[in-house]
Amino acid sequence: MDKTINQKAWFLVLPVFAVVAFSAILPLMTVVNYSMQDTFGNNQFFWNGVGWFKELLDPSTDLGGRFLASLGRNLLFSAIILAIEVPLGIVVALSMPREGWTVAVCLVILALPLLIPWNVVGTIWQIFGRPDIGLLGYTLNSLGIDYNYVSNEFDAWATVIVMDVWHWTSLVALLCYAGLKSIPDAYYQAAQIDGASRWAVFKAIQLPKMNRVLLIAVLLRFMDSFMIYTEPFVVTGGGPGNSTTFVSIELVKIALGQFDLGKAAALSLVYNLIILIVCWVFYTVMTNAGVERPAKKGGA
């Protein structure tokens, strides 16, 4: 882990820096610029200072109310899907067959939802859940459960959550499976000799060996669920009412729907800042976890 200090390494990193800066810094500057201005259309802009930011964080205004409500919904959504997908992903990873052709079949089916375009994921669940033509909706209704994700808030939430579980649990499961695969057989044999119960094996061997990938899984899942846009937009369009309007959906409504550039830009910055902070916390935890790695090398 003793890297040499060499400032010339910047040349190696320069292309990446250029590409990402082009895609990130320039647009971000536009956003900052907009966030301080107001527009009445026709490309006429007025200086508005931090006005939008004040409004954004004040729940009594229209903008603030909508932002904070969608933020709350989004956090609740992220919490629910993490609480389902992480344990479920671990259970699925532990249930994977050990060898033979079934392994490849399971892996391929698991990975399948991950490679479906997000709006198609929405379409699939839209079709699957409709009470008139969808298998799920039809079955539930014929069982006497009054299910309709278009008109009922609870049903809409349930649909969006089940859809996300369907879409992304595989990612957690595959990451965990990769972590489990890296455990040498000797660990299981030693645990057997030590008389460990199934639960003790999980706690003492499997969970510690998975913790790095789990951290990555939680980070990716939190971030992606916090930015979720396409899938609920296709299924529920943010409704009924605003019940499934998450931050990204709200943002696109304001920016592209109402062309309220100032408000949208201010919202973008705050949104981005939240993500940056969460990302930084994870990054710190992860690099600290990485410090212990060299010591583990003997066991690898």
Add this chain to the structure above:
Amino acid sequence: MARIDLVDLAHSYGGNAAPPESFALKPVTMTWRQGGAYALLGPSGCGKTTLLNLISGIVTPSRGKILFDGADITPLSTQKRNIAQVFQFPVIYDTMTVGQNLAFPLQNRGVPKAEVEARVKQIADLLDLTPYLGRKATRLTADAKQKISLGRGLVRSDVAAVLFDEPLTVIDPELKWQLRSKLKALHRELDLTMIYVTHDQTEALTFADTVVVMHDGRVVQSGTPAELFDKPAHTFVGYFIGSPGMNIVPAAVSGHEARVDGHTIGLHRNYGVLPAGAKIEIGVRPEFLHVAAPASGLLSATIERIDDLGRARFARVRVGDEKFSARMPPGFSVPDNMVGLVFDPAHVHVYADSRLVEGVA
């Protein structure tokens, strides 16, 4: 603590129906006494790890039985066999401290807390781990980790045998010696049956009082280090053990004489009837073959190379197409590359189809 009997034990990873020559372990019957230190020695793929895994219960034998103190434990799971095993790579529970690692096997078996603490303390003292008890096990060096794996085995008072699967592979050379002495000392102190798998003859010969040499799924010889050295039962043992290994050359043997390259070598015993059609060879360790000035009555040879091993010098010599290693007496110098070879007849052995033939005195 137990005596271990292997009864017609054999294993094939391809199942019992596989052809006999493909068995990873060919049928073996032997007894290991309680309290003995045994080494299973052989090159990779010789079946030694398979045999170890059969004893520990990780692998179930295709055929045969394993008895601990006369009781058949073949169908028992690893947990119920009461054995301890130290693996090639240190296995430690990352998230636990050294103390928790040592306590783990006892806690799993529901041993009362006070007793657990007492045992852990005792074992930690024995293994010099006491200063580390509160430390996270992940941060320790490889040799300390191996001691922890060993400690997890020893902490149980009922352990029948301790198995070692090449435990020194990842240990630094200077620490290997220390750890091996520690094992010897523990063995004397605790009166445990220990079985040690290795491909390193030095480790095997210094650790064990009985070395079991394996080759191609078969036990070719089981004996004390001295027996393996003085009287290899199989040509494989001859050249696998000893450095340089035994010289083994084709020869025509009759009575008290062996003929190699038209030259007659005297033998200590009489080999009257040798199996017809068998491949006959003689074997002599380089330690019992030395070079001398060429003289009539000596097998003459050409020196190709001289290896100075510090304590002794060995010459690589050639006789016709055959190569020999032979000891060079101190101070002996070679005028030209021609020398004569002097055999010690008491240590020349005869092999028929690679197996030792006992002569008649």
Add this chain to the structure above:
Amino acid sequence: MHSIPGRRLIISLFLIFLLLPIYWLVNMSFKTNAEIVTTMTLWPHQPTLENYRRIFTDESWYSGYINSLTYVIINTVISIAVALPAAYGFSRYRFLGDKHLFFWLLSNRMAPAAVFALPFFNLYSAINLFDTPWAVALAHCIFNVPLAVWILEGFVSGVPREIDETAFLDGYSFPRFFVKILVPLIASGIGVAAFFCFMFSWVELLLARTLTAVNAKPISAIMTRTVSAAGMDWGLLAAAGVLTIIPGALVIWFVRNYIARGFALGRV
């Protein structure tokens, strides 16, 4: 010991849960609209290929596939090409601001697409790239390049430093060392990174839709548009959906033996 009691049941139920909605989509795609709307059938009673025929004969449909694949491939190539040297730099050297730079890169992977949609629209319009595959390919770099750097850094760190040193002692120049020695050594890592770039570029819609109008419209965007215009043509929608799943399914099938290693991202 590896797995848990009842694992067969658990994994089977989960796989059924994954497959059922997809089956339903496939089922729909072979039905006529009349059958879809009037009856509830578990399999097509009057199977038809009409929906697929319409997609393959209408240029506005199949050009969508070509557009999507074009920008996905451009993006994958750019991402890997710029990420490789950077991954090597981050893995081997310390330099001014390295940790901050790495974090900044990663944070871009996490940036919400919705935030960038509008500024990207302005930016690419200004440089005349709007409605070309290049606009989408470059826009997707914002999350794929950091990801590729991150994955490749893990794989490069797995190559012992002694190999670099030996190569330089043997007189390899840096570019030659890179191409002849390093790249073959981390070939599987490059495969994994390319897989992830492909995956995330293929599934993204918001940016792809915002940055295209007519000529470079991706297939997934055409789907949404055509459906709203044609009313509820469920059969056609389902068939188009099935066709968007196929490239992903093919990619997975080819990499099936590397999935487990791939998801370890070279760092377990």
